[in-house]
Amino acid sequence: MLNKAYVVLPLVLFLMIVILLGRGLTLHPSEIPSPLINQPAPVFELPQLLRKTMTTQNDFLGHVTLVNVWATWCYACSLEHPFLMALAHAHSVMIYGLDYKDNPYQAREWLKEHGNPYDKIAVDETGNVAIDWGVYGTPETFILDKKGRIRYKQIGAITPESWQRDMQPVVEQLQQE
Amino acid sequence: MTPELGHFAILSAFCFSLVQALAPLWGRHRPFYVQVSTRAAFLQFVCLLFAMLSLIACFLWNDMTVIYVRDHSHTSLPLLYRIGAAWGGHEGSLLLWCLILAGWTNAFVFSSPRALSRSFYQRIVMVLGGLSGGFILFLLATSNPFWQEVSQEPMVGADLTPVLQDPGLLFHPPMLYLGYVGFAIPFAFAMAALMEKKFDPTWAKACRPWIMLPWSFLSLGIVLGSWWAYRELGWGGWWFWDPVENASLLPWLSATALLHSLMVSEKRGVFKGWTILLALITFALSLIGTFLVRSGVLVSVHAFANDPARGLFLLGYLTVIIGGGFFYYGCRIQYFYRAPMFQLVSREMLLLINSVILLVAVATILLGTLYPILLDAFDAGKLSVGEPYFNTVFLPMVLLLFLLMGFAPHVHWRQQSIQAVWRHTGMSFLFSIAMGLALPYVCGFPFKGLASVGAALSSWIIVATLQYAYRHASLKHAAMIVAHLGIAVLALGVTFSKSYSEERQVKLQPGESVLLAGYEFKWITVGEIKKVNYNTIMAVFSVKKRHWPIGYLAAEERIYTSHAQVLSKPGILANPMRDLYVALGSPLEGHSWSVRLYYKPLVRWIWAGGFLLLLGGMLSCLHYVVTRQGVKHA
Numbered sequence: 031m032l033n034k035a036y037v038v039l040p041l042v043l044f045l046m047i048v049i050l051l052g053r054g055l056t057l058h059p060s061e062i063p064s065p066l067i068n069q070p071a072p073v074f075e076l077p078q079l080l081r082k083t084m085t086t087q088n089d090f091l092g093h094v095t096l097v098n099v100w101a102t103w104c105y106a107c108s109l110e111h112p113f114l115m116a117l118a119h120a121h122s123v124m125i126y127g128l129d130y131k132d133n134p135y136q137a138r139e140w141l142k143e144h145g146n147p148y149d150k151i152a153v154d155e156t157g158n159v160a161i162d163w164g165v166y167g168t169p170e171t172f173i174l175d176k177k178g179r180i181r182y183k184q185i186g187a188i189t190p191e192s193w194q195r196d197m198q199p200v201v202e203q204l205q206q207e
Numbered sequence: 208m209t210p211e212l213g214h215f216a217i218l219s220a221f222c223f224s225l226v227q228a229l230a231p232l233w234g235r236h237r238p239f240y241v242q243v244s245t246r247a248a249f250l251q252f253v254c255l256l257f258a259m260l261s262l263i264a265c266f267l268w269n270d271m272t273v274i275y276v277r278d279h280s281h282t283s284l285p286l287l288y289r290i291g292a293a294w295g296g297h298e299g300s301l302l303l304w305c306l307i308l309a310g311w312t313n314a315f316v317f318s319s320p321r322a323l324s325r326s327f328y329q330r331i332v333m334v335l336g337g338l339s340g341g342f343i344l345f346l347l348a349t350s351n352p353f354w355q356e357v358s359q360e361p362m363v364g365a366d367l368t369p370v371l372q373d374p375g376l377l378f379h380p381p382m383l384y385l386g387y388v389g390f391a392i393p394f395a396f397a398m399a400a401l402m403e404k405k406f407d408p409t410w411a412k413a414c415r416p417w418i419m420l421p422w423s424f425l426s427l428g429i430v431l432g433s434w435w436a437y438r439e440l441g442w443g444g445w446w447f448w449d450p451v452e453n454a455s456l457l458p459w460l461s462a463t464a465l466l467h468s469l470m471v472s473e474k475r476g477v478f479k480g481w482t483i484l485l486a487l488i489t490f491a492l493s494l495i496g497t498f499l500v501r502s503g504v505l506v507s508v509h510a511f512a513n514d515p516a517r518g519l520f521l522l523g524y525l526t527v528i529i530g531g532g533f534f535y536y537g538c539r540i541q542y543f544y545r546a547p548m549f550q551l552v553s554r555e556m557l558l559l560i561n562s563v564i565l566l567v568a569v570a571t572i573l574l575g576t577l578y579p580i581l582l583d584a585f586d587a588g589k590l591s592v593g594e595p596y597f598n599t600v601f602l603p604m605v606l607l608l609f610l611l612m613g614f615a616p617h618v619h620w621r622q623q624s625i626q627a628v629w630r631h632t633g634m635s636f637l638f639s640i641a642m643g644l645a646l647p648y649v650c651g652f653p654f655k656g657l658a659s660v661g662a663a664l665s666s667w668i669i670v671a672t673l674q675y676a677y678r679h680a681s682l683k684h685a686a687m688i689v690a691h692l693g694i695a696v697l698a699l700g701v702t703f704s705k706s707y708s709e710e711r712q713v714k715l716q717p718g719e720s721v722l723l724a725g726y727e728f729k730w731i732t733v734g735e736i737k738k739v740n741y742n743t744i745m746a747v748f749s750v751k752k753r754h755w756p757i758g759y760l761a762a763e764e765r766i767y768t769s770h771a772q773v774l775s776k777p778g779i780l781a782n783p784m785r786d787l788y789v790a791l792g793s794p795l796e797g798h799s800w801s802v803r804l805y806y807k808p809l810v811r812w813i814w815a816g817g818f819l820l821l822l823g824g825m826l827s828c829l830h831y832v833v834t835r836q837g838v839k840h841a
Contacts, residue, residue, distance in 0.1 A: 037540055040484060041533040044491065047577070048526050051495070054504035054580035055518040105365065 065164070066180045071097075071172075072162035079129055079137055079151035089150060090178040094204045095124045097172040098148070099160060101132045102140040104168040110187035111144055117193075118147035123201050127151040130160050130168050173197060175204045210273050213261030214353040216254040220305070221343040223251035227312075227336030231329045241329045245316045248332060251339065252309035259306050262352055263293045271364055275299060275352040281366035283740040283768075291376040292367045297501060297517075298352035300380060304497070305346060307381070307388045308339050315392055315417065322409040330399035331392070338391050341524050349517045369741070369767040369774045375435035379428060383455055386425025387493040390458060392417040393465065394490035394532070397483045401535050404542040406483070411473035416831045418469060418486075419686075422462045423824025429455050430817030437810075438779065445704075445813060448597040453576045454496030457569055461489045464565035467558045475555060475620060479543040481562065487536060491529040492569065498525055504580060550622035557615040564608050571600045609664040609698060612691060613639075613671035632671055639667035652707050652808075661702020668695035682830045690823025697816025703809040710806070712792070716799035717746075724806035726787060727751045731759075733798075741767045743776075746800070748789055750780055762789045762802075786810045 066072070071087045078085050090097075098114060100107040118125055127148035129137050134153050154160050163172070166185065173182040182200045184192065226247035234240025262275075266289040271277045279296045280289055288295075294303040312335045319328070346352075396414045400406045432455065437445040446452065465485040472482045498504075502518030549555040575592045617631045643663025647654060668691055676688045709724045720729035733746045744764045750757045760778035767774065777790040785808045792801030 037537045040487070041530065041537055044529060044533050045526075047495070047573075048522065048530065050577060050580055050584065051498060051502075051504065051525075052519075052522055053584040054577075055502060055515055055522065 076152040114147040216258040220254035224340035334395040383428030389421025397486035426820040642666035658706035665699040686827035693819025700812025
């Protein structure tokens with residue numbers, strides 16, 4: 031005769047899968063924590079976009095810094111840009127830009143048109159420095175503490191919500207340190 | 208106006224789906240109410256078709272007030288892709304899902320299988336109405352493609368992802384959906400059988416084309432997808448064990464098990480519960496696949512927008528429909544139990560083993576696909592399960608399956624002695640082993656285990672199947688013969704291209720040449736071309752073998768202007784025996800580029816095998832139609 035276990039087995043297995051999938055909904059698989067968190071910023075030396083001098087990791091020392099990776103060809107960066115401008119007007123934090131795989135001439139034109147929120151901009155034409163920083167794509171934003179260590183990484187555009195929820199508390203805490 | 212009309216059409220379709228599901232209950236199955244139900248099914252289809260056409264019209268007229276159009280189109284997008292973009296995103300593809308379900312329902316209603324009793328027929332229509340209603344509700348609640356947003360700025364749209372801008376977009380998703388969604392009909396058949404507590408050969412016979420057709424479309428959809436990935440992604444691979452690919456393979460495997468189990472139920476009246484269970488599982492896997500693709504729980508190349516509300520709704524739908532199905536199965540299954548009446552060596556036994564192997568394959572692939580969620584759920588870290596796992600677990604099962612595949616047609620129902628089977632097939636079996644050893648040598652390849660096993664099993668299936676075909680040449684058996692040959696061709700393509708592919712990554716500049724697998728690739732020229740919505744750098748290579756020119760191929764690096772996204776479009780020089788494949792990497796210093804070159808023997812056979820599967824499915828349906836007409840005239 032039919033075994034009772036055989037009768038309920040499909041339902042039980044199915045419900046287990048459903049529970050697993052339901053749990054999966056609350057997880058965020060694409061958020062891979064950066065191995066650089068709590069590490070000093072990678073060493074680099076790059077020309078600046080708007081000045082004739084070079085910029086290095088030592089420029090991050092002494093203040094809390096946002097390092098925003100952007101490019102003129104990046105659509106999401108142009109969406110993020112107004113918020114960065116607002117942030118720059120508030121003067122609460124230093125904002126550095128890393129112009130990623132871009133044409134410096136176009137980048138200057140773009141900033142003239144859209145406004146410049148950055149205190150300093152490093153030009154990474156080849157993208158080699160961005161590789162050291164573990165950049166997947168643009169935009170990405172790092173928060174560095176006063177000792178120049180990476181403390182937080184945001185993948186994708188900053189929105190007012192993500193700023194208030196995730197990034198602003200980090201910045202405020204680091205400024206206390 | 209068009210978006211409003213489309214929105215209204217979806218709402219009406221929802222109402223009609225409710226009528227379709229509830230009218231027979233209301234009218235206690237009186238013929239009038241059944242007719243109301245089938246008419247509602249038809250009107251629902253008309254409404255959904257209208258909605259789909261409205262959406263396409265919004266794309267054609269660049270109606271950027273519609274959020275879905277704004278996010279998936281661009282004023283410079285070519286016309287053909289504007290049509291395809293209608294199902295290139297989440298919302299539109301769900302509308303296509305609903306439309307195709309309504310299409311299948313109406314195909315079933317109009318075919319009106321006479322063999323089925325009226326109560327069976329109306330129960331099937333009812334179940335389909337309920338399925339459809341739930342999905343349209345999902346569409347309306349979370350993913351309405353006609354949502355609008357008025358903005359002050361003039362808009363050009365965010366554009367369709369460049370990877371989707373390929374003729375593949377026009378055919379691959381609709382084909383896959385025709386397969387996925389089509390399994391709703393066997394599901395409805397199974398539910399109707401459970402309600403009626405009855406399952407006879409006429410049921411099995413009426414159900415068969417409704418498994419065969421979606422199975423064929425799904426085969427074609429998978430093959431098209433694999434061909435698209437090969438042509439478009441520039442990685443030189445044709446199968447990546449990506450979660451979304453797995454999601455399409457899972458229902459295919461269980462539907463294959465279902466086809467074979469159904470045959471036993473039809474011919475021998477056993478495995479009834481098993482067949483019903485497989486029908487439920489197949490549709491469950493289709494829905495789980497839809498969930499995996501649509502909810503964003505897994506990382507995949509087919510990444511879609513991640514919205515928890517959508518995932519939650521789909522999961523709820525899945526739980527109600529499939530959980531309900533399995534529960535009902537548990538309650539009713541005792542009515543279908545029949546003591547098995549066959550011996551160890553019998554066709555029933557082989558087909559049972561076939562089902563079991565396919566289901567175990569489903570379970571292992573499902574485990575591999577869900578494993579990242581499982582680990583993440585227990586906070587044990589994030590990881591992805593890749594090719595090595597899938598190849599290791601999947602390959603042995605498939606090889607065993609192929610071994611049995613040659614024997615199965617030669618084994619009788621009920622029982623047969625091993626000696627008798629061996630008398631029929633022994634010579635072919637030995638011949639195939641010899642072929643396995645000889646074939647790589649004849650083709651001029653070195654000896655490799657996998658290739659020899661592949662060649663031996665392919666020739667075993669081919670010889671044994673042809674032997675059977677010689678003794679049973681008729682339309683009735685043609686479907687099985689062609690489909691099994693398709694599997695053999697596919698297996699040969701997979702094992703040979705896996706074993707003997709060669710690839711090189713080199714630094715190259717125009718004028719230089721490079722040697723791969725005896726072919727000399729010379730980079731002749733490079734130029735920049737402006738197209739409507741992208742600029743492309745095109746590199747032309749000439750190919751020679753032993754100083755004989757073979758042909759030219761052009762690899763492209765496309766830069767899509769609206770996205771500033773780069774897409775490498777490989778150049779491919781193909782013939783039935785091998786593909787030569789060149790993909791541009793990235794520019795290096797000076798004029799040189801990194802270039803990847805591949806030599807892939809027999810890779811076309813994989814897709815040829817897929818088309819034979821489709822042909823087999825079509826032949827089976829043709830046989831059904833022909834015999835059915837014969838009955839009608841008699």
